[in-house]
Amino acid sequence: MTAEKEQRNAEQRTLLPGSTIGILGGGQLGRMMALAGSAIGYRFVALDPTPDGPCGQVSEQIVAAYDDREAARELAKRSDVITYEFENVDADVASMLMAESYVPQGSELLYTTQHRLREKRAIEAAGVQVAPYSEIRSAEELREAANRFGLPCVLKTATGGYDGKGQWVIRSFDEIGEAYETLSRSGAELVLEQFIKFDKELSVIAARSPQGEVRTFPAAENIHVDNILHLSIVPARIAEDIQRKAEELAKRIAEGLGAVGLIAVELFLTPEGELFVNELAPRPHNSGHYTMEACRTSQFEQHVRAVCNLPLGDTSLLTPVVMVNVLGQHVEPLLARMARHDEAAKKLNVAPKVHLYGKKDAVHKRKMGHVNVLAADVETALHWIEETKIWKV
Ligand code: AMP
Numbered sequence: 001m002t003a004e005k006e007q008r009n010a011e012q013r014t015l016l017p018g019s020t021i022g023i024l025g026g027g028q029l030g031r032m033m034a035l036a037g038s039a040i041g042y043r044f045v046a047l048d049p050t051p052d053g054p055c056g057q058v059s060e061q062i063v064a065a066y067d068d069r070e071a072a073r074e075l076a077k078r079s080d081v082i083t084y085e086f087e088n089v090d091a092d093v094a095s096m097l098m099a100e101s102y103v104p105q106g107s108e109l110l111y112t113t114q115h116r117l118r119e120k121r122a123i124e125a126a127g128v129q130v131a132p133y134s135e136i137r138s139a140e141e142l143r144e145a146a147n148r149f150g151l152p153c154v155l156k157t158a159t160g161g162y163d164g165k166g167q168w169v170i171r172s173f174d175e176i177g178e179a180y181e182t183l184s185r186s187g188a189e190l191v192l193e194q195f196i197k198f199d200k201e202l203s204v205i206a207a208r209s210p211q212g213e214v215r216t217f218p219a220a221e222n223i224h225v226d227n228i229l230h231l232s233i234v235p236a237r238i239a240e241d242i243q244r245k246a247e248e249l250a251k252r253i254a255e256g257l258g259a260v261g262l263i264a265v266e267l268f269l270t271p272e273g274e275l276f277v278n279e280l281a282p283r284p285h286n287s288g289h290y291t292m293e294a295c296r297t298s299q300f301e302q303h304v305r306a307v308c309n310l311p312l313g314d315t316s317l318l319t320p321v322v323m324v325n326v327l328g329q330h331v332e333p334l335l336a337r338m339a340r341h342d343e344a345a346k347k348l349n350v351a352p353k354v355h356l357y358g359k360k361d362a363v364h365k366r367k368m369g370h371v372n373v374l375a376a377d378v379e380t381a382l383h384w385i386e387e388t389k390i391w392k393v
Helices: 003-010 028-040 069-078 091-100 108-113 116-125 139-149 173-184 240-256 299-307 328-336 338-348 378-388
Strands: 020-024 043-048 060-063 081-084 133-136 153-157 167-170 190-194 200-208 214-216 220-225 228-234 261-269 275-281 321-327 351-356 367-374
Touching: 020 028, 020 069, 028 043, 028 299, 043 069, 060 069, 069 091, 081 299, 108 116, 108 275, 116 133, 116 190, 116 240, 116 275, 133 139, 139 153, 139 173, 139 190, 153 173, 167 173, 173 190, 200 240, 200 299, 214 240, 228 378, 240 261, 240 275, 261 299, 321 328, 321 378, 328 338, 328 367, 338 351, 338 378, 367 378
Parallel strands: 020 043, 020 081, 043 060
Antiparallel strands: 133 190, 153 167, 153 190, 200 214, 200 220, 200 261, 220 228, 228 321, 261 275, 321 367, 351 367
């Protein structure tokens, strides 16, 4: 990149309402970003290959593949500032956008978080601990590292994995050959992690603006089913000092990695009270959807404020909340029994706020929406979720 272009992207520009924000990606995260930003007066244009997708329904859209350079150039032309809603942005497109437009988030953090090894090294460099890990280049190295960490341990592809895909929990030394064969087939580099016997999985979302202001949202306690986020419980059922520690380390990561916009930090909490970072996402995160009604500022508004260099919003929690994801199989029962659920909600004095993303096909396990269940305490919200019987596994 030329010095002039670097300079342009490094400078702090403030984009006032009325400006157009271009989003690479047009899924639910883009949709909720556009909805929150439109309320303040920003305009949005998304680039996504699916016409009339979740974001395209509420913003302008350029219908093209993510790696279509011409379409990306068109996005640059129509936008005052560009952000993204997924991290697997094509490196070529990212550098072209950096050259032709204003991308305050830059491409370095994307480059770091696209690769588990790079990400772990960056987290460690920020002074935060990750689960012990080792780069794996052969079945022999895998055997040696598994011996060192002990079983079980988790083999992961360094790139391309999500929702538990590209992972193998090795429980016996007999599995080593097959695990290595299977995961290395894609050609991806591999990393072995010690298995953390965690008590809870937590996440903290931090926001940082180009001028260096940082704010964190309250930690969420996350419960996964089949590796897909099922519940986020806030306040997390953890001691106050752990809550503080989790927010502090998210802040340290946002500062250490020079993030702009949101960065979600996923954590394991051990029974001894130790925190290990599992992974990062430099974008709005599913575990932050609870902020939409439960915080003074939602993660989506905060992201818009951060990339536009506005003062960040107050992240205080207004009410206990449980976010429950609505997957393909949950949509039909949710809609069919809405009236009955409202009755139960009234009795328990909870407010279930339904969000649906406008996706057409309710495919099994596909994220279609979520419900933020606001209540006097998280137990009551969990009770309502149980009573609906929609999420019985
Ligand atoms: P990931 O794709 O890295 O977020 O992993 C998906 C899920 O696998 C996590 O949410 C954990 O429940 C589990 N997991 C991943 N890595 C580890 C680990 N090192 N120790 C224990 N559980 C893990």
